[in-house]
Amino acid sequence: MSANDRYEIHQVDILVVGAGGAGLRAAIEAAKSGLKVGVVCKSLLGKAHTVMAEGGIAAALGNTDPEDNWKEHFRDTMYGGKFLNDWRFALKHAQLAPECVLELQEWGALFDRTEDGRILQRAFGGHSWRRLAHVGDRTGLEMIRTLQDKLLSFKNVDVFQEATIIHILKDGNSVSGAVGYWRETGRFLIFKTPAIILATGGMGKIYEVTSNSWEYTGSGYALALFAGAELRDMEFTQFHPTGMVWPPSVKGILVTEAVRGEGGRLYNSKKERFMQKYDPVRLELSTRDLVARSIYTEIKEGRGTEHGGVYLDVSHLPAEVVKKKLPGMYKQFLQFAGIDITKEPMEVAPTMHYTMGGVVVDPETQMTRVQGLFAAGEVASGLHGANRLGGNSLSDLLVFGKLAGKGAAEYVSSLKKEPKIDKGEVDFAIKDSLKYFEEKDGVSPYDIHDELKKTMQNLVGIFREEKDMKKALEKIYELKEKKIRVNGNVMFNPAWHLAIDLKFMLLCAECVTISALERKDSVGAHSRLDYPNESKEKYNQFIELKNGSIQLRKEPTLEVPDELKALLKVPPSRKWEERNGNKKNEKGE
Amino acid sequence: MKNGEVTFLVFRGEREKGIFKEYKIPYQEGMVVLDGILYIQSKLDGDMAVRWNCKAAKCGSCAAEINGKPSLMCKTKVKDLEQPIKVEPMRAYPHIKDLVSDTSWNMKTRRNMIQKIGFSPKKDANWRMKDQDIEKGREFRACIECGLCLDTCHVLREHKLFEKFIGPAYLTFAAYLETHPMDSANRLKWLKEEGGIMYCNITKCCTEACPEEIHITDNAIIPLKERVADEFFDPIRMIARKIFGGKS
Incomplete structure (x- = not known):
């Protein structure tokens, strides 16, 4: 077939890749400028993984606890991230999150309410005040619906559902377009655009046990690297402490932190409330890195449950409270595990959930060092440091999605000439993606994916050491060399989609492993058995591609200015309980 | 097995x-x-x-x-x-x-509704709402847009009236908009003329199909249909409309 049949060309001013919270929020802000916006998403609109976010949006509204404010939120985020955060992101985030939540309300979101009719906030791990605006335990669904509807109110937006971007085109050091394909027909899509916002989420699918859906293949990290941008701190992979463990069908599926926020307690098989040993002050509401490690240790040391988890119990709470505040969890366990959580404990274990590291962007505009290339949400980095606090992701999506949309609109408006796309580069990207149909003796992409997931799960997991990670790296290189064969044609062919995604996943796995090997200390979500202590120096690790190979360099973490340092003196604690003087009750057995 | x-x-x-x-x-x-x-x-x-x-x-x-x-x-x-x-x-x-x-009709329908009869907050909205004020809307908001109610609905499945009827999922969306305490729009005319609400003859197949257990027929569609009927088919209001014109 001729080249013209093979692809179609679209011209937009700003292309947003991904339609989860960050992509939608970025697209809304970009659309406000009147420019022509294209939104590309791999699934149908409204199905992105933000839907699965359950607990809430962290924002210091001060409704439930009037003492809360951005300074408190800034402090908690920095402590949570072990001070490896870029403070500029943490500051912006804490300051802008409340107005972003109020925007959602004004666009129609129905949050749980306080007695006097304002947005109710709940407690979460590592937050000193009750801070998370929420909708029972389906906050993500409400957020994505609200954003989706707001986006569709703009006439200058085109949505390309079930399409995937596979290559970013450049003119010199500036973005000029992108190559993608329609999942349905396999027809290629060429976008001519001076600005691209990556909002592609994370890379959970390089692990075997993950809360992430098939979409989380790390394409954004890889696209950014190939385009010449940098990544930061890819070793910080967050294992959410509580994923389902039984039955096998639902292994890894998220059990929201709201369960603990509402008073859920963790026990081992000896009925010990083991968090008293690991963090006697914050207990179950300690930070995620610590809770995940504690659960993992209990299981490893033989105090786990029948199916290899620990117990998470809410049966001491009134049944009607559980059903009202955690309806999704109540249904999820009843449906999939046959367990009534108002009466029996859940079985849970850590699950790969989130990537703190990611694309390096400017804190004001969200632009990378590539002109016209922006990133926001999980794919970007800076805010969370070595460990993300629960609830800080949804607010991250809103705050930095918005800034990215604004940043991209301003960039495009200031451009003097239109960047050109290189037809040779387009043809190469298309040809490269079709090679899998021509391999005669290749292996199945599903088999390569299985091997990759097992490798990362077993060798670059919660606790890491050099000999394992070296093995992992060898395995990754071996998998990269393997020829992949895809059967069938380009029409809605998941094997072909996976083959293309594997290129991204393998690069991500390599970045995670190299970064994890190079960080020879333990901090936040990165725990080395061979280097168990935290390093005195605070530093970040940056990755770029040079002639196709990964280059890593370390840089001291940006120093917090003195006026903000004063805010960091007192560490986070459960301040609302201290004020109410009922700390004893919460801790008591 | x-x-x-x-x-x-x-x-x-x-x-x-x-x-x-x-x-x-x-x-x-x-x-x-x-x-x-x-x-x-x-x-x-x-x-x-x-x-x-x-x-x-x-x-x-x-x-x-x-x-x-x-x-x-x-x-x-x-x-x-x-x-x-x-x-x-x-x-x-x-x-x-x-x-x-091919479910692209879903996004097309939702987008059309948003642009014609989308959420329209009151000018003086103070955004104070109680849990009990939003209870109804919350039920409709649980919709995950899976399309099962649309697949079941005989108006769409057998009669293929996709161009004339927005179906149970989007009537549920309309019900959310109508019950939002801060909303100010009136969608009854649109629901009758563009949304095709009267095509629904309350067989409740959609409710049975809903995996979120939303009471689509009883809580979303019937109250809307009753309001449309009161507005447009109540003889006294019809006369009043003829005499005074416009909304009654």
């Missing part, structure tokens, strides 16, 4: 044409239909087309017809089904490939 094996009959083909292909696969405790389909995809037929995302009945991607019943594949347990398990795409929509149908 003979010898720990289950038999699936899965519709394979493109653009309405295809056959039911038989697969025998190992059974695992707690297995749902989507597990079976993904097993087939990863081990037997790599190009099997299927939509899925969250695998926890929260995103509404994996709607299909299982033994003739519109259901979510991720929450339908294999052990509860008669074998062979027949899996086919939602039939009310045009077919694309295997288990995937």
Whole structure:
């Protein structure tokens, strides 16, 4: 077939890749400028993984606890991230999150309410005040619906559902377009655009046990690297402490932190409330890195449950409270595990959930060092440091999605000439993606994916050491060399989609492993058995591609200015309980 | 489950044409239909087309017809089904490939509603709402847009009135907008003339199909229909409208 049949060309001013919270929020802000916006998403609109976010949006509204404010939120985020955060992101985030939540309300979101009719906030791990605006335990669904509807109110937006971007085109050091394909027909899509916002989420699918859906293949990290941008701190992979463990069908599926926020307690098989040993002050509401490690240790040391988890119990709470505040969890366990959580404990274990590291962007505009290339949400980095606090992701999506949309609109408006796309580069990207149909003796992409997931799960997991990670790296290189064969044609062919995604996943796995090997200390979500202590120096690790190979360099973490340092003196604690003087009750057995 | 094996009959083909292909696969405790389909995809037929995302009945991607019943594949347990398990795409929509149908009508319909009768907050809205004020709206907001109610609705499935009727899912969306305490718009005329609300004859098939257990007919559609009827078919109001014009 001729080249013209093979692809179609679209011209937009700003292309947003991904339609989860960050992509939608970025697209809304970009659309406000009147420019022509294209939104590309791999699934149908409204199905992105933000839907699965359950607990809430962290924002210091001060409704439930009037003492809360951005300074408190800034402090908690920095402590949570072990001070490896870029403070500029943490500051912006804490300051802008409340107005972003109020925007959602004004666009129609129905949050749980306080007695006097304002947005109710709940407690979460590592937050000193009750801070998370929420909708029972389906906050993500409400957020994505609200954003989706707001986006569709703009006439200058085109949505390309079930399409995937596979290559970013450049003119010199500036973005000029992108190559993608329609999942349905396999027809290629060429976008001519001076600005691209990556909002592609994370890379959970390089692990075997993950809360992430098939979409989380790390394409954004890889696209950014190939385009010449940098990544930061890819070793910080967050294992959410509580994923389902039984039955096998639902292994890894998220059990929201709201369960603990509402008073859920963790026990081992000896009925010990083991968090008293690991963090006697914050207990179950300690930070995620610590809770995940504690659960993992209990299981490893033989105090786990029948199916290899620990117990998470809410049966001491009134049944009607559980059903009202955690309806999704109540249904999820009843449906999939046959367990009534108002009466029996859940079985849970850590699950790969989130990537703190990611694309390096400017804190004001969200632009990378590539002109016209922006990133926001999980794919970007800076805010969370070595460990993300629960609830800080949804607010991250809103705050930095918005800034990215604004940043991209301003960039495009200031451009003097239109960047050109290189037809040779387009043809190469298309040809490269079709090679899998021509391999005669290749292996199945599903088999390569299985091997990759097992490798990362077993060798670059919660606790890491050099000999394992070296093995992992060898395995990754071996998998990269393997020829992949895809059967069938380009029409809605998941094997072909996976083959293309594997290129991204393998690069991500390599970045995670190299970064994890190079960080020879333990901090936040990165725990080395061979280097168990935290390093005195605070530093970040940056990755770029040079002639196709990964280059890593370390840089001291940006120093917090003195006026903000004063805010960091007192560490986070459960301040609302201290004020109410009922700390004893919460801790008591 | 003979010898720990289950038999699936899965519709394979493109653009309405295809056959039911038989697969025998190992059974695992707690297995749902989507597990079976993904097993087939990863081990037997790599190009099997299927939509899925969250695998926890929260995103509404994996709607299909299982033994003739519109259901979510991720929450339908294999052990509860008669074998062979027949899996086919939602039939009310045009077919694309295997288990995937063309649901683009959904976004088109929602977008049209948003642009014509979208959320329209009161000018002086103070945004103070109580839990009890938003209780109704919350039920409608639980909609995960899986399309099962649309697939079931005979107005769409048999009579194909996609151009004239927005169907149960989008009447539910309208009900959310109408019950939002801060909203100020009146959508009754649009629902009657553009939304085709009167096509619904309350057979409640949609309610039965809803995996979120939203009382679509009783709580969303009937109250809207009653208001439309009061507004447009009440004889006194009809006369009043003729005399005074405009809204009554």
